[in-house]
Amino acid sequence: MKKDQLIQDWLDKELSTEEKLQVEEVIEFTERLKVPDFGKSKEEAWSDLIAKIESKPSDNLRVLQPNGTKKTPWLWLVAAAIIALVAVFGYLNKGEKLTTYTASDGELATIVLPDNSTVTLNAGSTLSFKEKDFEKNRWVTLSGEAFFDVEHGEAFKVLGNHSHITVLGTSFNVYSRSNQLKVSVFTGKVQVESRGNSVIIEKEEEAQLIEGELAVSEFNLNQTATWREGNFYFNSEPLNNVIEELERQFEIEIEVKSEIGQRFYSGFFSKTNMKEALQLVFVPMGLSIQTEGNQVIVE
Structure with a gap:
């Protein structure tokens, strides 16, 4: 970790000798951190690690801000974050690909x-x-x-x-x-x-x-989960969500020219017939349908 070229270059250009010694202590601290759970995504693992750094538990405070050191408190957090990011990213990317x-x-x-x-x-x-x-x-x-x-x-x-x-x-x-x-x-x-x-x-x-x-x-x-047989049931579902499902199932694009933000749909449609599905969703709501290829206009 200490020999990482990217971090070392940054340290050589930006920090004083005293600050480099401080960061060396931070490096030693971060090397003792536990690796995040392997079952977590990169985003979740990084979020958890940052939360732990920001929570500043008492034992971490003694390392990040030693007694008598007040010149560059930001340095500890920045250095720890950079080093930890490299450690987490390297760990989660090693081995077999997804x-x-x-x-x-x-x-x-x-x-x-x-x-x-x-x-x-x-x-x-x-x-x-x-x-x-x-x-x-x-x-x-x-x-x-x-x-x-x-x-x-x-x-x-x-x-x-x-x-x-x-x-x-x-x-x-x-x-x-x-x-x-x-x-x-x-x-x-x-x-x-x-x-x-x-x-x-x-x-x-x-x-x-x-x-x-x-x-x-x-x-x-x-x-529920009847989508596996091509059947879709909704109970007071926001109409926008139903439209997105129609688009996914029939590979179409639906343009709605009416305000539907506060409208909800309770009903059913089947994947077997696109025209019938569109009618089942929109006609009961008093909306008209025009189709041309994979383009659908609702108003």
Whole structure:
């Protein structure tokens, strides 16, 4: 770590001899830091490490700001951050690369993981994981929506948008798009962590992120995750979300020329017929539809 050329060049050009000695002490301190959990994404690991630095626990304070040293308190934080970033980035990037699967718009994809767990990806979704030693370190990252059928074994983790989902052996659906999160359990138990909140949910329960808090409620098993069969059910869903689903499933672009920000949709559509799906969503709301190729205008 001390011989890292990039850091050494910066130190040689910018710091005095006294400050270099101070940074050497910081380096020794950072080398004793524990490496973040391997199952976390780079962003989560770095965020956790920065939070620990900024929290300034008493033992760290003695190192970062020794008694009698007040000249450059910023130096300790900057040096520690730079060195820790190099350590974290290097650790998380070593070894085997991630294996990534993507279901494009209009497609579904089923993946059999190395432990024989299966994942079905909805359209516009991406799954990544490391194949090496997967049965001992069962973690995947998800962007989008997927249904998981997990084999029993070591703890299985799904890292999503500001979320951390942990199971042992179960089946569940995860919707993780933009700032939205919804986890629905079909069998077993699932622990959901997001934005400092944590809940454990069981069969026929779902956890949904609402205004930064995880809310738990019951759901209908027969109307959830039916996207795997091409059927989509909605209950008071923001119309914008329904439109995004229509675009993903039919590979179309929908331009809405009316104000729909506060409108919600309860109903159903099937992927088997685009014209019928558009009518089922928009006609009951008094909106007209014009289609030309993959362009749809709603007003």
